[in-house]
Amino acid sequence: MELRHIAGFVAVAEELHFGRAAARLNMAQPPLSQQVRGLERELGVRLFERNTRSVRLTPAGEGFLPHARQVLADADLARRAAVAGGSGEVGRVSIGFAGASSHEAIPKLTKAVRAAHPGIELRLQGQTYAGVALARVADRELDIGFVRLPARRSGVRTRVIQHERLVAALPSDHRLADEPDIEVADLAEEPFVAFPGTEGSSVRENMVRLALEAGFTPRIVQEAPDSYTILDLVAAGVGVTITVSSVQHIRRSGMVYRELRGDVPTIGSALAWREDNASAALHTVLRVAERVLPTPSSGEVRGLQPGLD
CATH class of the missing domain: 1.10.10.10 (Winged helix-like DNA-binding domain superfamily/Winged helix DNA-binding domain)
Structure with missing residues (x-):
């Protein structure tokens, strides 16, 4: 017919x-x-x-x-x-991210897309660490990944949405808890809690790199899949950790955040996507992201906020 x-x-x-x-x-x-x-x-x-x-x-x-x-x-x-x-008004876009560090960016992006382009379906995949997100974008399994720089994969483009500092999280009864800031080397004898070493966590990689530069290998006594659990373990006295400043919205009784002294590098958080991905819906979402998650100036770094002890 x-x-x-x-x-x-x-x-x-x-x-x-x-x-x-x-x-x-x-x-x-x-x-x-x-x-x-x-x-x-x-x-x-x-x-x-x-x-x-x-x-x-x-x-x-x-x-x-x-x-x-x-x-x-x-x-x-x-x-x-x-x-x-x-025209990019209808379609499906998959986004991979890793929990607490995206707690502000993900709601901003999803709400803005749904308000302006209700025909676009966002498929959010949490617990996708930066290294895994980058690999899945490169392999065309994700449209967008929240990653941390450096993020080098052939055919993958990135745009920075945030600069962060590395900070220490300590039990509140720790010997260094009353110090305004500490040296990484001060933690050489401490037990650490961290993200799993097999999941592509850039936070763990940066923590280990800082420790090695300070002259020691961190003794990781327990691993956990997300920042919330890691900081619960710190508050329970299991160990210390080095994390990114964007997780400081997580407040735990029995835990404090402390700045690290010295030449501690900033980390760029970024969106990653394949440059040959022709999806109109993807490029619509990227345009929305440019509006609600603009690239900060190099001087804008998320640091410690008062009252987070």
């Missing part, structure tokens, strides 16, 4: 007059009559009882009419979805 034949049937069924239906469709009456007869032959039933004075639907025509209308409505919806999809 062709859509134009179904449209012709619906027009005649609604007008109950071949001349008016043909005028409505901007066509001559004879071709319309031929379309209806062809549709009847294909279906093997008569859809209309007609004579020189009247046209009326047969029981078969009455049964066919609501489904014919639905076919035309679905075809129109498909056409509009295709047009909207080409």
Whole structure:
């Protein structure tokens, strides 16, 4: 069945007059009559009882009419979805991120996309550490990944959305808890808690790198999958950790954050996507992200805030 034949049937069924239906469709009456007869032959039933004075639907025509209308409505919806999809208004975008460090960015982005482009479905995948997110973007398993720099993969572009400092988290009864800031070397004999070493956590990688530069290898006594659990373990006295400044919204009784003295590098948090990903929906989301998660100036670094002990 062709859509134009179904449209012709619906027009005649609604007008109950071949001349008016043909005028409505901007066509001559004879071709319309031929379309209806062809549709009847294909279906093997008569859809209309007609004579020189009247046209009326047969029981078969009455049964066919609501489904014919639905076919035309679905075809129109498909056409509009295709047009909207080409403009980036409809589609699906997958985003990988890793929990606490994205607690501000993810809600900002998702709310802005849903408000401006409700036809775009965001598929959020948490517990996707920076290294894993980068690899999955490179392998086309994710459209966007929240990563940390450096993020070098062939074909992957990045844009910085935040600069962060590395800070220490200590139990509140720790010997260094009353110091305003500490040296990384001061933690050489301490037990550490950290993200799993096999999950591509850039926070863990930076913690180990800082310790090695300070002359020791951190003794990791327990691993946990997210910042919330890691900081719970710190508050419980299991060990200390080095983390990023963006998690300081997590407040725990029995735990304090302390700045690290010396030449502690900042870490760029970024969005990553494949530059050859032609999805219009993806590029719409990236444009929204540029508005709600702008690239900060090099001097904007998220540091400690008062009252987070």
